[in-house]
Amino acid sequence: MRTNSGDRGDLEILREIVLVDFPRGRDGRERLRLRFVQARAGDREVAWHDLREFWKDERGEWRPGKKGISLRGRELGPIRDALIRATRGANAAPAREATKAPVPSSPSTPTAEERRERTANQPPPREREPVSR
Numbered sequence: 001m002r003t004n005s006g007d008r009g010d011l012e013i014l015r016e017i018v019l020v021d022f023p024r025g026r027d028g029r030e031r032l033r034l035r036f037v038q039a040r041a042g043d044r045e046v047a048w049h050d051l052r053e054f055w056k057d058e059r060g061e062w063r064p065g066k067k068g069i070s071l072r073g074r075e076l077g078p079i080r081d082a083l084i085r086a087t088r089g090a091n092a093a094p095a096r097e098a099t100k101a102p103v104p105s106s107p108s109t110p111t112a113e114e115r116r117e118r119t120a121n122q123p124p125p126r127e128r129e130p131v132s133r
Contacts, residue, residue, distance in 0.1 A: 010041070020033065028056075052065060
């Protein structure tokens with residue numbers, strides 16, 4: 001059991017399981033690890049998944065790097081689904097409602113309000129004349 005002291009007080013690591021660990025980079029001094037961590041913070045037990053880059057120091061010991069993210073259990077499902085879609089390609093993505101995860105808008109994606117404004121300012125569609133063959 002390790003104890004970490006930080007801004008949130010004492011954190012006692014109860015269990016740490018490495019789920020994935022593979023080399024990254026050309027020189028073998030970096031690894032990518034996915035870990036499951038359970039800890040005690042005061043009288044509460046907390047758990048999370050940590051995907052982090054590790055690096056090898058001068059003594060040959062692996063140290064966690066700054067690059068990484070910690071995920072709560074409830075966040076894993078939508079992340080897993082998004083990664084599966086990403087490996088299949090963007091065209092295989094299901095509708096947004098199926099993921100139940102918010103999809104951020106980007107400068108190239110108009111907001112609902114922008115779409116309403118565009119539609120309101122457009123002239124009505126013209127009727128097409130039948131094409132004779």
